[in-house]
Amino acid sequence: KSxxxxxxxxxxxxxxSGLHLQIPLMGSRSTESSDSLAFPHSPGIFDWPVEKYLPILLPELTFGEHVVIPAFYGKRCTTGLGLRNSFFFRYEQPELITKEQKVVSGMGNCKVNWTFLGDKITSEFVFTVKNPTQMDSMRYVLALGAPHSRYRIGTTFALGEESLRASVEKDDFxxxxxxPEVVAExxxxxxYYGKIHYLQVLQRNHPLIMRPGQQYRLTVTFQPDIVLADE
Structure with missing residues (x-):
């Protein structure tokens, strides 16, 4: 095995729709940053804070001292065409990795699948463990922001009244x-382009005993309401 x-x-x-995004799958020099996390980066649509770690659009699982997140690296990374001319980006993590970018050997694994069809995005995360394991908590964060009030152009993208139109399709957690947490001030x-107004957090704050041989899946879809900043 490699x-x-x-x-x-x-x-x-x-x-x-004009939607343009990128998903980085790479390490970071800083452990207190969201810049390199593996979620769709699209200023004004899918925003993230500068020099601050948050599990943006990614499930963060806490197992005792280990806080793991499906980012930083992958194996068997694949892109291609799916059903109805959709595009997909998939990767696996044979070993879980913490937000400090330390591999946790022998605990479990994760498979990630992003699917894109027009302006609709589907994210799927599937976790399994190798032994009975207590997950202490889980959280998943949406950061809802807006472009800078002055330093922007009229064609800058922003979210409309219907926001991200996020929908949790499957949640085994x-x-x-x-x-909503107000953080505008x-x-x-x-x-990098404005500020975040609200944090919307999907969370579980009590333990879950995860069993080997069982898949724990989180599937979330988005169809963002994209408008121009000066509309």
Whole structure:
């Protein structure tokens, strides 16, 4: 078996809606950053804070001292055409990895599948463990922001009234949406292009005993309401 980690950058564009995004699958020099996490980066649509770690559009699982997230590396990375001319980006993590980028050997694995069809995005994360394991908590964060009020052009993309139109299609972690957290006045929640106004967190704050041989799946879809900033 090869122990080589695979890294790269997946880029997707939908000409009809104008949606343009990239998913980095690579390590980072900083453990307190969201810049290199493997979620769709699209300023004004899928935003993230500068120099601050948050599990943006990714499930973060806590097992005692280990806080794992499906980012930083993959194996068997694949892109291609799916059903109805959709595009997909898939990768596996044979060993889980922490947010500090340390591999946790022997605990479990994760498979990730992103699917893109026009302006609709589907994300699927499938976790398995090798032994009965207690997961202490899980969280998944949406950061809802806006472009800078002055330093922008009129054709800058932003979210409309219907926002990301996020829908949880499958959740084996039985998590719940917390009340939106207002962070508009907090300087820690600035983006490279504006600021974040709200955090929407899907979370489970009580333990779950995960069993070997069972898959734990989280599937979330998006169809963002994309508008121009000056509309």
């Amino acid at each position: 122990h080589r980690r695979e890294n790269g950058l997946f880029i997707y564009q939908d000409p009809k 039985q998590a719940n949406w917390a009340d 907090d300087p820690e929640y600035r983006t």
